[in-house]
Amino acid sequence: MAIVVKRAKLSLLEKLYFPALIGGLLITIRHFKNMFFGKTKVTMQYPEERWDEHLPPHYRGAPTLVTDEVGRERCVACQLCEFICPSRAITIHPEEIPAHEKWGKVEKRPKTFEIDMVRCIYCGMCQEVCPEQAIFLRKDYLVIGYSRKEMVHDKARLYELGGVMDGLVLKWNEKK
């Protein structure tokens, strides 16, 4: 069935086009004026103005590794995060902790732990899956580098970004 669209009948004034044109010009000049006198709100002027203080607590920035309050690295190299990562950004090579070392009881730790920030999509799956609460998405959003290689965060960098997170997992305490 054909649908007939009824066109509104235009009056002579409307057909002349000029009144509408002038109306339009008035609208745009009003926007110009408001902008010119700074009445219009504009987007954040990023490099100068930053949102840092207003980042919400659940903000998902760069994934990082954390140590606990006594300086033990929390990651036990179970590689769950490596497997869950949807963009396969994480590469872990585990190693055994020699029994005579302080945290020999933990048995395993990552020899290398790399997150390729070019691949990471900041989904937070790694944080969610980690049984040791060792990996957290912190508030760093300025992840930049001049080459792809620079964009790969290695273990040292991850710990540097992550810092300390206390509480939460207590099962590796010496007394236990």
Added chain:
Amino acid sequence: MDCTQIYQIVMMPEVFLVWTSLAKILGLLGIVLGLVSYTVYAERRVSAFIQDRLGPNRVGPQGLIQPIADAFKLVLKENFMPAGVNKFFYYIAPKLSMIPAILVLAVLPFGSTLLGVPMVIAGIDIGVLWVFAVSSLGVYGIVLAGWASNSKYSFLGGIRSSSQMISYELSLGLSVIPVFMVVGTLNLPEIVLYQVKNGWLIAPFWPQGFDLAKLAENPGGAWEMVVASFAAGFSLQKLLLWVPLFLSFIVFLVSIFAETNRAPFDLPEAEQELVAGYHTEYSSMGFALFFLGEYAAMIAASGVIVTLFLGGWSLPLVPDGSAESFFGLSFVPGWLAGVLWGFVNIGVFFGKVIALLLFMIWVRWTVPRFRYDQLMKLGWYFFFELALFNILLTALVLIFVP
């Protein structure tokens, strides 16, 4: 040779003409090219403000150095020539769109006089015909670019441009005929002089013979003087002529928008439909030339409108380059006063041009693009008839109202 001999050679009429013309050409080109880059900047800034954005504001204070950065970027880019283009036409098309715009400037009187030298590069008697003849050549650049690029988008842009031309050129030419009927000459400097004497063509009322010097002698009688000057400048013929002249101003303005491919008639470019229309396949300086050509054409067209309808370099109460005193200041010698007023006149001309350019930008970011057939209809059904009727009306007024 000593100094007097050199002076004599320099002041020989032919030699004098050559070097003053060269100086004028260099000066005008310098001003216009500077104006072009800042028109681009203004375009970006104004469009941003209209759309509640900020626009380029990083390079230099308020982004004022942006045009230079843009120029660097364009020069440093690769001049890429796609496969399958018609090399010769592809190569000359950008030049063809730039040159006519510059050539139009030759006949524009952009100031009164400086030390007795008229501020027009070529005050030829066919001034307006020259403008029309040369500026419509700019279409060839667009059509050739569209055809030679071997791309569908460019081709559509070129086709649109040629069909757009046949729909507005007619009304463009016809709409200014009333001006010549009133003024009686095609010489642009003389058209300006006529407006200096009789008031701008689009102003129905004009204070005739209002003189600041006389006012200074008798400040108390200011009001009577204003009334008397308006009465002196008034005539029934002038008031009646204002109607067709205003109509022809409107028609001419709209046609100029089409001539310079500005929105709402930017069909050949139509970035939403045709990528970038005729210059889709151009990069680096080829693209820059098109860009410069477009804006130079805008400036030239604004200059023509200002000259024909808005009084050229004149402003009421501002004397021209032959003036002998500068606000009656005694320490300014007569020749210097003339030079100063000459520069003021040049400033007035470019001030008017800039105002028109801003208006063009304002319109571009307000009005949506016309459809192909709508433009043709507007040109052929509406403006063509209006321009013809206008000529008739002017003739009737000129004959029957003394």
